[in-house]
Amino acid sequence: MIPGALREAVARDGEPIVYVARERLLETMKWLKETPGQDFDYLVDVTAVEFRDKERPLEVVYFLRSLERKADLRVKVELNPSEELAVDSVWGLWHGADWLEREVFDMFGITFRGHPDLRRILMWETYAEGYPLRKNFPLRGRFSRAEQVRQALNANPEAHYSMEELSIAEASDDLPDDMRERLKRGERGVIPEPPHE
Amino acid sequence: MSKRVVSPRTIELELATPGIDAQGHATRVPLTADRAPAEPGLDEEHMLVNIGPQHPATHGVLRLVVELDGETVVRCIPHLGYLHSGFEKLGEYRHYNQIIPLTDRTDYLSPMSNNIGFALAAEKLMGIQITPRCTVLRVIACEMSRIISHMVWLGTTSIDLGAFTPFLWAFQQREKIYDLQEMWTGARLTTSLTRVGGLLADIPDGFVEKLRDFTKTFPKTLAEIDRVLTRNAVWAGRTQGVGTLTADEATNYSLSGPMLRASGVAYDVRKDKPYLGYETYDFDVVVGEHGDVYDRYLVRLEECHQSNRILEQALDRLPDGPINVDDPRVILPSKTRAMTDMEAMIFHFKQVMEGVKAPVGEAYVGIENPKGELGNYLVSDGTAKPVRWRIRPPSFINLAALPKMAEGHLLSDLIAINASVDIVMGEVDR
Numbered sequence: 001m002i003p004g005a006l007r008e009a010v011a012r013d014g015e016p017i018v019y020v021a022r023e024r025l026l027e028t029m030k031w032l033k034e035t036p037g038q039d040f041d042y043l044v045d046v047t048a049v050e051f052r053d054k055e056r057p058l059e060v061v062y063f064l065r066s067l068e069r070k071a072d073l074r075v076k077v078e079l080n081p082s083e084e085l086a087v088d089s090v091w092g093l094w095h096g097a098d099w100l101e102r103e104v105f106d107m108f109g110i111t112f113r114g115h116p117d118l119r120r121i122l123m124w125e126t127y128a129e130g131y132p133l134r135k136n137f138p139l140r141g142r143f144s145r146a147e148q149v150r151q152a153l154n155a156n157p158e159a160h161y162s163m164e165e166l167s168i169a170e171a172s173d174d175l176p177d178d179m180r181e182r183l184k185r186g187e188r189g190v191i192p193e194p195p196h197e
Numbered sequence: 198m199s200k201r202v203v204s205p206r207t208i209e210l211e212l213a214t215p216g217i218d219a220q221g222h223a224t225r226v227p228l229t230a231d232r233a234p235a236e237p238g239l240d241e242e243h244m245l246v247n248i249g250p251q252h253p254a255t256h257g258v259l260r261l262v263v264e265l266d267g268e269t270v271v272r273c274i275p276h277l278g279y280l281h282s283g284f285e286k287l288g289e290y291r292h293y294n295q296i297i298p299l300t301d302r303t304d305y306l307s308p309m310s311n312n313i314g315f316a317l318a319a320e321k322l323m324g325i326q327i328t329p330r331c332t333v334l335r336v337i338a339c340e341m342s343r344i345i346s347h348m349v350w351l352g353t354t355s356i357d358l359g360a361f362t363p364f365l366w367a368f369q370q371r372e373k374i375y376d377l378q379e380m381w382t383g384a385r386l387t388t389s390l391t392r393v394g395g396l397l398a399d400i401p402d403g404f405v406e407k408l409r410d411f412t413k414t415f416p417k418t419l420a421e422i423d424r425v426l427t428r429n430a431v432w433a434g435r436t437q438g439v440g441t442l443t444a445d446e447a448t449n450y451s452l453s454g455p456m457l458r459a460s461g462v463a464y465d466v467r468k469d470k471p472y473l474g475y476e477t478y479d480f481d482v483v484v485g486e487h488g489d490v491y492d493r494y495l496v497r498l499e500e501c502h503q504s505n506r507i508l509e510q511a512l513d514r515l516p517d518g519p520i521n522v523d524d525p526r527v528i529l530p531s532k533t534r535a536m537t538d539m540e541a542m543i544f545h546f547k548q549v550m551e552g553v554k555a556p557v558g559e560a561y562v563g564i565e566n567p568k569g570e571l572g573n574y575l576v577s578d579g580t581a582k583p584v585r586w587r588i589r590p591p592s593f594i595n596l597a598a599l600p601k602m603a604e605g606h607l608l609s610d611l612i613a614i615n616a617s618v619d620i621v622m623g624e625v626d627r
Contacts, residue, residue, distance in 0.1 A: 011558060011559050011560060011561070012321065012322055012324070012556070012558035012559060012560045013321045013322075013559075013560040013561060013562065015561065041448055041449075042448055042451065042464075043451050044451065044563070044570070044572065044589065045451075045572055045574070045587070045589040045594075047574065047585075047587045049559075049576050049584065049585045050584075050585070051576075051578060051584055052578055052584055053578070061574075063561065063572070063574075063589075067448065067462065067464050067469075070469050070470065072470075074561075094449055094450075094451060095449050095450050095451075095601075096449065096450045096451025096452075096594060096597065097451075098597055099593065099594070099596075099597040100451075100594070100597075103593075107285075121277055121278065122277055122278040122281045122626060122627075123278055123281070124278065132283060132286055133285060133286055137286075139286065139287070139290055160276075161262065162274070164274070165245060165262050165264075165274060168243055168245050168264050168272075
């Protein structure tokens, strides 16, 4: 029996699914990776699912594989949208989770606690329209095309760099004066205001 | 399982090139040796270099921000998303068959196998068994895609590392496959080959003969490429020992495809989780030993040979019969029947207006794409449009290991390492 498992199911493609309690996710994953006979040494994918039914919880889905045993397992954590959307990061077990978790964060707004560098990945860092793959996000985005263009044209050059990267350049004092001024004031590009709904 | 290890390390150099040591590595002259310090304290300073997004060596709109200590990469921070099109979001608003054109545009260097990956996932979700002829034709399409994708990789990578000739040879072969794709689907790139439960069309007359000609002449080009690159001093010097990943690291970083196998992990979805009857074909899983750029090159080159073998076998066994399943709820009736037969017209109407409904549930199908394991994960709530369509993008996941691989290498090696990942930004950004 897998520790922390709430219930089990079988997907339509015949793969086993295990639902795990959010608090015990990390413990379960560690057990699955390190227990002989389980040996799930390969993380295939991490993603999330939000259903059209608003009552249903969001699911964070982990696809695990044992390369040795050629077995697959799907681990799911259910998150209630009314509560905080956060789970523990599995980056410590599989480094491949780095960008996958960043993408889930970017697209669904789910926080991965303990992730070393949880930033947006496909959208830019100052993106202010929300989380694109959530069901309450309209297909064409929240802002009008004109507003998106206006923001893009008004962005300062430093908006294209992360704070970490700017700190490298700042040490060498190579940045233009106005850019350094803005950084000193704690501004970071133009952080846009969302238009009134 | 038949496994073929490719990784000769005793390179017999064909050219006595100065600047290459006995192991075939380029001898690096430390540039700073006799340099008088120009400015005090310059040594401790790190430089920030921005490469891309518009740069030919980044293979698309990838942007790399690199922290340099002299010429050595201290840190490499990739920025993605310049080609983000929101395919997964769009998929939630489309019928299953309407998603197929979107899959063309993800990994646009191997559109046919993307089409197949999606169709297999949708068929698994709906519980559809495809016909024998369709299965073999899909295998042919998958292996054709692998060849063109590897040819583009070979051509562009050799250009990145300063060899122009193999690029022309590789693109010539790719052109032949593109002609075949055009014959079959009418399009070179946006093939949209599959439909849920079948194919867009059967292969046209003359296709089999033309493909057979290709399988006969293609190994010659591979031999030529092998001759100019494999034992080439410059090529070996720029690729051996560069961007090395051990088997454990490659597994831990979730790499797949040639990237994983070059590190010595013999995992191939075609062998280990067979789809489309791949278990009945005779081919080897190509693995490397050292996990560096050179081994990735050898693995991809040998994979082209194996694909060619599979193509020959598939052409030999190609059965006759229908290409679509016999299920009017899934496959559109022919135009003639829709216009003359009442029942066919109703099915036609319902399919076009309502789409094909999938039962409640979820399905994941991973296929061995040229770049790695392409996964399609579909979740359905019983309607004709998926609740969630997730693409497991192989080159996105492979690219995530780039910062790790590039650390400590020279800036020029970063270009070689980035090329060896074989990214296609349409898929990385989706």
